[in-house]
Amino acid sequence: MPPTPPLIGVIGKTNVGKSTFFAAATLIEVKIENRPFVTIEPNVGIAYVRTKCVHTELGLPKCDARNSICLNGVRMIPVKLMDVAGLIKDSHKGRGLGNKFMDDLRQADVLIHVVDISGSTDEEGRPVPPGTYDPVEEVLSIENEVNEWFYGIISRDWIRFARGLDNLPWDQVVDALTKRVSGLSIRREHVVAALKLSNLELTKPSSWREEELRSFVIKLREVAKPTIIVGNKADLPEALDNIDRVVKALRNRVFIPASSVYELALRKASKTGLIKYLPGDQDFTIIDESKLNPKQKLVLDKIRDFMRRFGGTGVQQALNAAVFEVLNYIVVYPVEDQHRFTDSSGNVLPDAYLVRKGTTAQELAYLIHTDLGKGFLYAILARENKRVGSTYELQNNDVVKVVSTR
Ligand SMILES: Nc1nc2c(ncn2[C@@H]2O[C@H](COP(=O)(O)OP(=O)(O)O)[C@@H](O)[C@H]2O)c(=O)[nH]1
Ligand SMILES: [Mg+2]
Structure with missing residues (x-):
């Protein structure tokens, strides 16, 4: 998709x-x-x-x-x-x-x-x-x-939630926190960043005082909703x-x-x-x-x-x-024909994809078509006429052809 x-x-x-x-x-x-x-x-x-x-x-x-x-x-x-x-x-x-x-x-x-x-x-x-x-x-x-809206939602019934995390390894604490805020379209990487910014990594959430929970929530809002x-x-x-x-x-x-x-x-x-x-x-x-x-x-x-x-x-x-x-998106152009910069019907540069910086060639292949992602062999940067592997990080304005077994 x-x-x-x-x-x-x-x-x-x-x-x-x-x-x-x-x-x-x-x-x-x-x-x-x-x-x-x-x-x-x-x-x-x-x-x-x-x-x-x-x-x-x-x-x-x-x-x-x-x-x-x-x-x-x-x-x-x-x-x-x-x-x-x-x-x-x-x-x-x-x-x-x-x-x-x-x-x-x-x-x-x-x-x-x-x-x-x-x-x-x-x-x-x-x-x-x-x-x-x-x-x-x-x-x-x-x-x-x-921030108060976020705090209101996240702090609801906090004590009981936090106690439930007491015996979990840190990774699962982060998972549970992520699950708790996932309805706010907040991802794990946001939770990890907010814990770090509020100096609460590896601490027990049940031990946080109100100001620590507040600080976590504010940092979370800042990173997840910049x-x-x-x-x-x-x-x-x-x-x-x-x-x-x-x-x-x-x-x-x-x-x-x-x-x-x-x-x-x-x-x-x-x-x-x-x-x-x-x-x-x-x-x-x-x-x-x-x-x-x-x-x-x-x-x-x-x-x-x-x-x-x-x-x-x-x-x-x-x-x-x-x-x-702020979101650090870049633009990439998928093509089928790397010499003419076209799709299979001859349209020149039909699609411009907005993707997050850090998106790899194989991730792009999945975005074009699941099959293309599954059978990924390599990608060709059309402008440079250069082959790159699955983990290549796309650059802004890359024109990319994906070569796949399917
Ligand atoms: N001078 C000026 N007035 C504006 C500008 N943008 C909106 N307004 C006026 O501000 C009022 C409120 O605008 P509106 O878009 O309905 O505000 P909202 O309540 O924030 O959605 C209207 O009278 C607009 O015409 C602007 O850039 N300059
Ligand atoms: Mg309005």
């Missing part, structure tokens, strides 16, 4: 622009024919990460993208995006929303935390004059909410000071200033043919000046100023950062 695309959860306070971000990120002019997955829930949509299509590097005039889209050499690869119900302070205590929040959140691989960088929504998510509310406070208090921060509404003048402050206060975090309304406007204008713009471009071109009314011109000028300052609107940059920087 082809790789499951990563699921990005958009979280944040009410009224910060989550739905606008979601609408912008999921609006694209070309639809994929052969959809790798369907939308099952209303708040889940398809967004795309942007990469340079490898066909340009290979000197080919074009490709026949099938599981993704190639627009003038820009390969847009689908990912799932979820607009998670809004959080406010203390919502883990049952204020505002029920368990829907956690039901959504547990499925996510990575989180985009949208904050109102203009400071125009208070801690309850009510509109206030820009510059009133402190976005640093917002980041910390909402993350604390998420989070980038999007400073939305960066188009408002009050945002500038706040951006500096957030960057200073949260130095080691991935932070991207953005304007979701600008990105939405650009994608709409591109769809109706007013401008030429691909998501993530640093600029756009007006197709026919005479078709624009004065108001549209003014808006586009403002958007252009913003993009010059920030290198884009920030929306596509955030999606890319979540998948490539």
Whole structure:
């Protein structure tokens, strides 16, 4: 089975622009024919990460993208995006929303935390004059909410659970912990990392004090649901000071200033043919000046100023950062014919797979087809025309043919 695309959860306070971000990120002019997955829930949509299509590097005039889209050499690869119900302070205590929040959140691989960088929504998510509310406070208090949700779930009936582990060897302790959190899409490697980060390796869970359990839960949340921060509404003048402050206060975090309304406007204008713009471009071109009314011109000028300052609107940059920087995914292109870079029907580079860094040639073979994985002999890197074995770790933009007994 082809790789499951990563699921990005958009979280944040009410009224910060989550739905606008979601609408912008999921609006694209070309639809994929052969959809790798369907939308099952209303708040889940398809967004795309942007990469340079490898066909340009290979000197080919074009490709026949099938599981993704190639627009003038820009390969847009689908990912799932979820607009998670809004959080406010203390919502883990049952204020505002029920368990829907956690039901959504547990499925996510990575989180985009949208904050109102203009400071125009208070801690309850009510509109206030820009510059009133402190976005640093917002980041910390909402993350604390998420941590409290996790703590609430994991700590339930903890003492009895922990005592049951007392006589088990360490490996089985880790297995039991993994099982306990598996409903939150947390994997064994996350548990192992969190135990290490909280200095609780080889200790008896029944001996942990509350603060140790808390520390474990927070580290677990950090590694299993890594989070980038999007400073939305960066188009408002009050945002500038706040951006500096957030960057200073949260130095080691991935932070991207953005304007979701600008990105939405650009994608709409591109769809109706007013401008030429691909998501993530640093600029756009007006197709026919005479078709624009004065108001549209003014808006586009403002958007252009913003993009010059920030290198884009920030929306596509955030999606890319979540998948490539935080989750460490790479792109690989499976082919059948390593000389023509095609599948068996002659389509050039039809599929671009998003896989975790560290994925091996044989694991890729399994993703293409179970039989291909079982009968794996070797793989050929098409660009280098080089043979590699089953444990070869794939590199970004590898074009790979698998040779198998089946
Ligand atoms: N200035 C500005 N306003 C925005 C931006 N994104 C969203 N908004 C506005 O913020 C309000 C709340 O947006 P919405 O997407 O519904 O927020 P949600 O409650 O987090 O889903 C709406 O009035 C949006 O038009 C942005 O990038 N810039
Ligand atoms: Mg919303």
